Amino acid sequence: MEVVLEKKDAAEWVYRGEGAANLVLAYIGSSPAFIGKVMRIQKAAKRNVSERSSSPTALSMHERLVWKDLEDVVTSSNRELASQLYVKHVMTPLLGPKFVDSGMRVHASREFLETVEQNVNCQRPASRVDAAKVDTECDYVLLMSDHSLFPSGIQEGETCISVEIKPKCGFLPTSKYIDEGNAIKRRITRFRMHQALKLHDGEVSEYSEYDPLDLFSGSKDRIRKAIEDLFATPQNNFRVFLNGSLIFGGLGGGAASTNLVIRDKVETALKGVIQGSDGFRTVNFLQLVAETVHRSGVMDQLLEIQKLDNLDIDGAIHAYYDIISEPCMVCTGLGKDKASNRYSSLHSLSLDESLKIVKDFLIAATAKDCSLMISFRPTKDGSTGSPYNNVYLESTNQFYDYKVHFIDLDLKSLKKLEEYYELDKKIVRCYNEMVETKERLNKTTSTEACQTAD
Structure with missing residues (x-):
């Protein structure tokens, strides 16, 4: 049975940090499927929210030319998916699979994403909150091992x-x-x-x-x-x-x-x-x-x-x-x-x-x-x-x-x-x-x- 993160699950994820493109949350609940994991949630810059639907793929025409040898990256409908596949097909072979985790996608409801954003906004730097919000149009998150822990957790x-x-x-x-x-x-x-x-x-x-x-x-x-x-x-x-x-x-x-x-x-x-x-x-x-x-x-x-x-x-x-x-x-x-x-x-x-x-x-x-x-x-x-x-x-x-x-x-x-x-x-x-x-x-x-x- 496929896992879908719902509104009730949001309380089990806490703010870990963020970069320009993603929020990172760590799991504090008791589900064996998520212990020792972090999730990356895609952010949407305010200026781009209304523009996303105008393109059939996440990459621009010229980007598709640059990455033409990577068909699944080129045809990705979402930037986060394209980035995950890029890590899998480009960075993992270069750095070695021992040192890279490209992660796996898990479906998330809009209510889960909205609730998570409400929960963590008070912990985020004000400059980050002003710059971008959670992309609630994206229907999945990226689940990865929490590399601040060993795989078995604590x-x-x-x-x-x-x-x-x-x-x-x-x-x-x-x-x-x-x-x-x-x-x-x-x-x-x-x-x-x-x-x-x-x-x-x-x-x-x-x-x-x-x-x-x-x-x-x-x-x-x-x-x-x-x-x-x-x-x-x-x-x-x-x-x-x-x-x-x-x-x-x-x-x-x-x-x-x-x-x-x-x-x-x-x-x-x-x-x-x-x-x-x-x-x-x-x-x-x-x-x-x-x-x-x-x-x-x-x-x-x-x-x-x-x-x-x-x-x-x-x-x-x-x-x-x-x-x-x-x-x-x-x-x-x-x-x-x-x-x-x-x-x-x-x-x-x-x-x-x-x-x-x-x-x-x-x-x-x-x-x-x-x-x-x-x-x-x-x-x-x-x-x-x-x-x-x-x-x-x-x-x-x-x-x-x-x-x-x-x-x-x-x-x-x-x-x-x-x-x-x-x-x-x-x-x-x-x-x-x-x-x-x-x-x-x-x-x-x-x-x-x-x-x-x-």
């Missing part, structure tokens, strides 16, 4: 601690198509430059010291530094769960920088999971996370997929305009002579070559924006009886089973390439202005100091 006397990391882009682009004015992109990571814009716009209150190059470096010391920096300024990039409940980081938006009060709460929560005296349990936990990231090798897999973007947005945007058969707005802005010298080779490519560039860029964009979930449970020793990998934390003489999964592997919209390009320009411009301002201030301070000395 057994009596067992404890599970999990960390969710959003690594972001882990390499510096080298594309020859990067404009001279954007040369800083070859030296500073996108994440660190974006911090300047977010600080300027009030999206974050403090500049993060996290650098994705550290996390992807393969060096134990640099990986540990990356984890410590993420813990210091988690923003929307670092969360910790104990037995499936959030104990550190933000839910649907960014989190404040870690002060002594927050650190003390984490210290207390880690009792019974991480050994050590007060003040050292958090240190030991961050060491455990760093050791596991290094040991697992999953960052190498992720980086390889991110590097499918080998032309950067400065190159891929030209292939995009050729695919949609519109005049290239970038070349138009540069002027005929300059554009011809720099980008003529891109605009001379065949359609299939342009499609490959854009397809690889979109896959890389998924890999740059996904999250990594690592879950741990203490074990008595390092025996091989467990089906999970094992890690030893030397500082506490403890063994842990661990499992790793990638989540948030959504299909990116082709239309977003224009947004990516405009945001990229804005990020670079803001970062350059910040550097110039600092240099002027330093020069002024130095001059004043010299005058005072005289």
Whole structure:
């Protein structure tokens, strides 16, 4: 008998978090079918609710061209379904089925979706509520394993601690198509430059010291530094769960920088999971996370997929305009002579070559924006009886089973390439202005100091 979620079931699902496209709820009821599961509920941007019925499929005409080799993705009538099939057919083979769960669809009534939305709106960040509501026209949700737990859920006397990391882009682009004015992109990571814009716009209150190059470096010391920096300024990039409940980081938006009060709460929560005296349990936990990231090798897999973007947005945007058969707005802005010298080779490519560039860029964009979930449970020793990998934390003489999964592997919209390009320009411009301002201030301070000395 097929399961259909009804209004009465809504109370058993609680808010876990959300991204731009989906709400994530965790199950707290007693049904064996749902224990240890989370569900993703599709959101509908207000401006798109009335437009959805005008297209027979979820993908635009040009998107269907890009993904023409994936028939079930191309013919999907719903964006969430297309994204699920994209995860199944594209991201799972690339990252490995061991690390990816594409989920399964479960039918949901409109009343269930409406009730869930009413129940969780008070927990959602106001900015998220204003931006989008639950898509009550969608008649199903996506059910997935709760990767903050082990598959059996929480057994009596067992404890599970999990960390969710959003690594972001882990390499510096080298594309020859990067404009001279954007040369800083070859030296500073996108994440660190974006911090300047977010600080300027009030999206974050403090500049993060996290650098994705550290996390992807393969060096134990640099990986540990990356984890410590993420813990210091988690923003929307670092969360910790104990037995499936959030104990550190933000839910649907960014989190404040870690002060002594927050650190003390984490210290207390880690009792019974991480050994050590007060003040050292958090240190030991961050060491455990760093050791596991290094040991697992999953960052190498992720980086390889991110590097499918080998032309950067400065190159891929030209292939995009050729695919949609519109005049290239970038070349138009540069002027005929300059554009011809720099980008003529891109605009001379065949359609299939342009499609490959854009397809690889979109896959890389998924890999740059996904999250990594690592879950741990203490074990008595390092025996091989467990089906999970094992890690030893030397500082506490403890063994842990661990499992790793990638989540948030959504299909990116082709239309977003224009947004990516405009945001990229804005990020670079803001970062350059910040550097110039600092240099002027330093020069002024130095001059004043010299005058005072005289």
